Amino acid sequence: MEPEFWLERWQQSQIGFHQAEPEPLLPKHWSALHLSANSTVFVPLCGKSLDMVWLAGQGHKVIGNELSQIAIDDFFAEQDLTPEVRTVPGFTIKSAGPYELWCGDFFAMPAIATRNVTAIYDRAALIALPPAIRKLYATKLTELTHGTAKTLLITLEYDQSILPGPPHSVPGKEVQDLFAINWQVTELICEQTLTLSPKFKQHGLEYVDQSVYVMSPRTNEPAKAATK
Ligand SMILES: C[S@@+](CC[C@H](N)C(=O)[O-])C[C@H]1O[C@@H](n2cnc3c(N)ncnc32)[C@H](O)[C@@H]1O
Structure with a gap:
């Protein structure tokens, strides 16, 4: 899919993939990774998923990546967090609490973004x-x-x-x-x-x-x- 397809879906709130509760399979199976609580987890194509909130609740730091700024802004607003903002070429990075969300194209992400990542969650x-x-x-x-x-x-x-x-x-x-x-x-x-x-x-x-x-x-x- 072209980036425009997803950006348009967020603009038009056509986000049927978004779940109002964390994905039930996540708490059921996350322990299979045997991670320590302070691990950093990468969530590619994260949307505004509440799975990130569940992961943070386990003590993890969460690095997310998402094309749509709407998704990222919604996420922080819904969590009642005001993020700090910085930029690197191609990305706006918003961070608050355990979350660091990179807005931009996944395929252009620099390796420095994920240097401390020890786990990935893909839903x-x-x-x-x-x-x-x-x-x-x-x-x-x-x-x-x-x-x-x-x-x-x-x-x-x-x-x-x-x-x-x-x-x-x-x-x-x-x-x-x-x-x-x-x-x-x-x-x-x-x-x-x-x-x-x-x-x-x-x-x-x-x-x-x-x-x-x-x-x-x-x-x-x-x-x-x-x-x-
Ligand atoms: C099906 S949704 C899933 C979102 C999230 N993982 C969830 O479970 O709700 C896919 C997401 O990937 C984002 N996306 C698509 N292509 C992308 C890309 N190249 N880079 C970053 N995000 C992308 C879309 O904007 C959309 O929010």
């Missing part, structure tokens, strides 16, 4: 991207975290011929192809989800499969690019 980030971009996403994520961050990844799988994304269907094989070179990828669960946005039901999909993966770095050596 509705990989699956927001079309197939041709997902390899670039995996490569950039690996590069940003030097291939050393433990990751919790949530994906959906359904018949993409019935409904075009986003959210896109990302099968387990593709997750392996994208990440297994640098991470050991383990599927924790795959279950049908009924908590779907209305457009799935409008297209006759009563449920879709939702998977949760934990990905552990294979090595502390420099990351390799995905080959797919």
Whole structure:
């Protein structure tokens, strides 16, 4: 998707992906990463997700990245926080309390942004991207975290011929192809989800499969690019 697609969705408040409560799979599976409370967690394509609030509640520092300034401003306003603002080329960075949110294009993020990151949380980030971009996403994520961050990844799988994304269907094989070179990828669960946005039901999909993966770095050596 072009950046304009997402910016427009935020401008028009068409944000059906945003959840009014933290994602229930997050508290259920986060402990699988075995992180210390003071770890720094990177949340790519973060929107104004309340999952960041849950992560901060565990004692984590949260680095988020999001294209839309509206999303970031909403997040801080809804948390009753007034952020400090600084800029680096291509990014406006707003920070308050445990949050540091980078507004700008994920694919242009500098490695300095994520230098202290030891974990990644991806809900509705990989699956927001079309197939041709997902390899670039995996490569950039690996590069940003030097291939050393433990990751919790949530994906959906359904018949993409019935409904075009986003959210896109990302099968387990593709997750392996994208990440297994640098991470050991383990599927924790795959279950049908009924908590779907209305457009799935409008297209006759009563449920879709939702998977949760934990990905552990294979090595502390420099990351390799995905080959797919
Ligand atoms: C499906 S939403 C998910 C948001 C969040 N993860 C959540 O769970 O609510 C995808 C988000 O990615 C953002 N986004 C899309 N492309 C991006 C890019 N290249 N860089 C940064 N953010 C991007 C969009 O603005 C949108 O807020």
